[in-house]
Amino acid sequence: MAPGAGAMQNEPVILRDLHEVVARKAEGRRCRDSPSWRARAIVSKVGKNCWNMLPNWVLSTSLFLELGKLIHQAHVKWAGRHQTPATRFLRNVRLLELLRDIALKVPDEVKWRVTVMGCSTGAELYSLLWYLRSARPNLQITALGADAVDWVIAKASSGEYSPEDDELSWLTNPILESLFNHVDGVFRVKDWIREGVRWTVADARSSKLLDELGPADLLLANNFLGAMSDQEAEACMENLLRLVSPGGYFVFNGNLDVKTRFAKKHALVAVNEGIEAIHFGDPSRLGWPWTYFASEPLDKSRPDWQTRYAAVFMRGVEIAKSTMGRPAKFSDLGQYGTRRAS
Ligand SMILES: C[S@@+](CC[C@H](N)C(=O)[O-])C[C@H]1O[C@@H](n2cnc3c(N)ncnc32)[C@H](O)[C@@H]1O
Numbered sequence: 001m002a003p004g005a006g007a008m009q010n011e012p013v014i015l016r017d018l019h020e021v022v023a024r025k026a027e028g029r030r031c032r033d034s035p036s037w038r039a040r041a042i043v044s045k046v047g048k049n050c051w052n053m054l055p056n057w058v059l060s061t062s063l064f065l066e067l068g069k070l071i072h073q074a075h076v077k078w079a080g081r082h083q084t085p086a087t088r089f090l091r092n093v094r095l096l097e098l099l100r101d102i103a104l105k106v107p108d109e110v111k112w113r114v115t116v117m118g119c120s121t122g123a124e125l126y127s128l129l130w131y132l133r134s135a136r137p138n139l140q141i142t143a144l145g146a147d148a149v150d151w152v153i154a155k156a157s158s159g160e161y162s163p164e165d166d167e168l169s170w171l172t173n174p175i176l177e178s179l180f181n182h183v184d185g186v187f188r189v190k191d192w193i194r195e196g197v198r199w200t201v202a203d204a205r206s207s208k209l210l211d212e213l214g215p216a217d218l219l220l221a222n223n224f225l226g227a228m229s230d231q232e233a234e235a236c237m238e239n240l241l242r243l244v245s246p247g248g249y250f251v252f253n254g255n256l257d258v259k260t261r262f263a264k265k266h267a268l269v270a271v272n273e274g275i276e277a278i279h280f281g282d283p284s285r286l287g288w289p290w291t292y293f294a295s296e297p298l299d300k301s302r303p304d305w306q307t308r309y310a311a312v313f314m315r316g317v318e319i320a321k322s323t324m325g326r327p328a329k330f331s332d333l334g335q336y337g338t339r340r341a342s
Pocket of ligand 1: 083084085087088091118120132146147148149152202206223
């Protein structure tokens with residue numbers, strides 16, 4: 001067998017995905033000259049302009065919600081699902097605030113294990129640690145960032161970003177000063193934020209994931225499950241949930257039907273504080289139904305809307321048994337999600 005062919009076969013699936021994206025992009029550039037691509041682009045542009053002219057009360061009727069879902073589905077089908085390493089510091093401030101509020105309830109003597117799976121170049125984990133360590137300077141937090149791609153882990157571990165990097169593009173000068181030391185044109189995450197973070201290459205689908213990463217009291221798996229097929233995403237969620245300690249928190253997104261089915265199956269308890277603000281808290285997910293990654297509008301007529309739109313779930317023990325259909329209130333959670341230091 002040719003060496004190249006062997007290497008491709010043993011390559012982690014995620015790398016094959018990323019290579020496919022590059023190939024598809026090159027193909028896309030060729031396709032853009034095709035009549036069918038141009039026709040779809042025109043229909044999409046005209047449709048989007050008409051949509052944006054309609055008043056909000058029309059767009060929030062059930063007719064337009066259903067129409068929007070069809071447009072979004074067609075858009076995803078047209079664009080195709082794909083993985084990207086795109087990430088930003090302070091990507092979803094409302095989510096970070098909720099996670100900080102959860103950390104505020106963790107008793108002092110607890111050692112809190114925080115893992116970010118699919119961490120890309122580190123912006124999400126560093127942003128989280130900035131919030132957590134600012135709010136709880138004396139809490140022992142062990143932090144782990146994992147991603148299937150080695151070059152993003154190398155960058156995350158360096159903690160260094162250049163002023164042109166997309167990761168920094170949403171930050172104001174005062175925030176840049178709080179997060180980084182700016183030396184010789186490089187922004188370096190401050191030591192008290194970086195301290196003790198472990199960065200590792202790992203595939204979220206690996207059957208050895210628990211051995212590789214260990215359990216977590218807070219596990220984030222944001223913005224990569226939606227790029228998988230529904231079946232693959234659900235299997236991946238199963239794999240990831242095994243890492244979450246009983247009473248711990250699982251923060252994840254992806255296809256809303258898949259996420260809701262999974263949360264119900266495992267009686268995960270949706271944390272209902274700030275659901276709406278967090279659902280729309282990531283500016284890169286605005287623009288529904290015309291953008292691939294966009295978040296659909298909240299449909300509060302659904303009996304399961306809190307489970308569907310929540311970002312943060314608790315892997316409960318006692319309260320989970322009785323509460324599917326009654327998502328937990330933040331005040332319910334005080335006694336959960338903690339583990340005594342060994
Ligand atoms: C869009 S980025 C999201 C980064 C960060 N979580 C955020 O929300 O800003 C998705 C990352 O997930 C990683 N990823 C995708 N599939 C993965 C898998 N099976 N295991 C581990 N990482 C994966 C990609 O390599 C990429 O760096």
